[in-house]
Amino acid sequence: MAVSPTPKLNANFPSLDALQNLGPFAVALSGGADSTALLVACAARWPGKVHAVHVHHGLQAAADGFEAHCMALCERLHVPLVVRRVNAANASGESPEDAARQARYRAFADALQNNWGGQINHMVLAQHADDQVETLMLALSRGAGLPGLACMPAVAERYGVTYHRPWLEVPGSHLRDALRAAEESWVEDPTNGDTRYTRNRIRAELLPVIEQAFPSFRQTFARSASHAAQAQALLQEMAEQDLQLVGNPPAIKALQQLSEARQSNVLRHWLALEHSQASAAQLQALLVQVKACTTRGHHIDIKVGRGFVRRDGAVLRCYNL
Missing domain, CATH: 3.40.50.620 (HUPs)
Structure with missing residues (x-):
């Protein structure tokens, strides 16, 4: 050419x-x-x-x-x-x-x-x-x-x-x-x-x-991606507001006052701030433990990404390896 x-x-x-x-x-x-x-x-x-x-x-x-x-x-x-x-x-x-x-x-x-x-x-x-x-x-x-x-x-x-x-x-x-x-x-x-x-x-x-x-798939798929981006922006705003509500590190009792969907959303946001990322299975396991944490002696120790989320008194803490 x-x-x-x-x-x-x-x-x-x-x-x-x-x-x-x-x-x-x-x-x-x-x-x-x-x-x-x-x-x-x-x-x-x-x-x-x-x-x-x-x-x-x-x-x-x-x-x-x-x-x-x-x-x-x-x-x-x-x-x-x-x-x-x-x-x-x-x-x-x-x-x-x-x-x-x-x-x-x-x-x-x-x-x-x-x-x-x-x-x-x-x-x-x-x-x-x-x-x-x-x-x-x-x-x-x-x-x-x-x-x-x-x-x-x-x-x-x-x-x-x-x-x-x-x-x-x-x-x-x-x-x-x-x-x-x-x-x-x-x-x-x-x-x-x-x-x-x-x-x-x-x-x-x-x-x-x-x-x-679907001859117009490029345009329609791009529109779906745009909708997803807008929805994610709203979830991000809610996560930031909820983290102020539950505290950083998150208080377990405050987390329990939120719906499971909001718990999941705010915990993902908190983990990202801690430079960690949970798989769907790891996050679900953490949610189960947060829900079950009703006694002072309840132990939480969940593998998350390359580290762990553990209970420390009334709050959760992230420990990266």
Whole structure:
């Protein structure tokens, strides 16, 4: 595919109006079609305002090719680029995708904090409607609650960086069409066709079938994710109010005055503040013990995440390992 010296401004890139009020920002540039389209579109609309960060994961031989593409693209577009190399190997019990994602977000934060005078704290991500649907399918397959079903938010904060996803309602095919119209090239990740990864199986095998049955599924699924996000926001507000009511650490008698649903909600919130996370089974076991705790000698010691929740007199305490 031919590469033009400058992006064609008449190429049909999706709207970026959601970003128009930002100051200088960075684009997360992998070198694939989606992030290449995002950088080209942003650089054409806001020349001199856009920066880029590329994370070299070192997990495949093609990684050097991705870096070379990003460097050449940024040089041609006059976009300052920072490359971060990370160790994205997964630990025991951790999925390779999760390990790479965590390493990537840490690298993004480090790149922004230590470059360009530390004055840039906004980063734009190229995830689109197909990515959002895949995320929802993964969440459903795992029996996720509302936080998982809410999928990826349009704006979120992590490690001191505000992330923006302006194309969550745009099909991925539109981005590739716009790149072709602009005569722009990109690099294909060789792992995208590997159906050993669940997300790839969803993309290759499930989404085409869903599209045949429900042509507007991207829009309707996104609407469901939005409803889940709104409901989760309400639960978060209630959890914060209930934690003030029961105290931190939570008083057992105060918890017992709440419905089981509110107990579950406030305990999840409290555990998150304690940097712990309970499975559904662990939380249910804790609720049973809270309900049964009616005598001074009743003992509570429940495994939660990587630690324990134990009774300490009149309250519960979380002990992380």
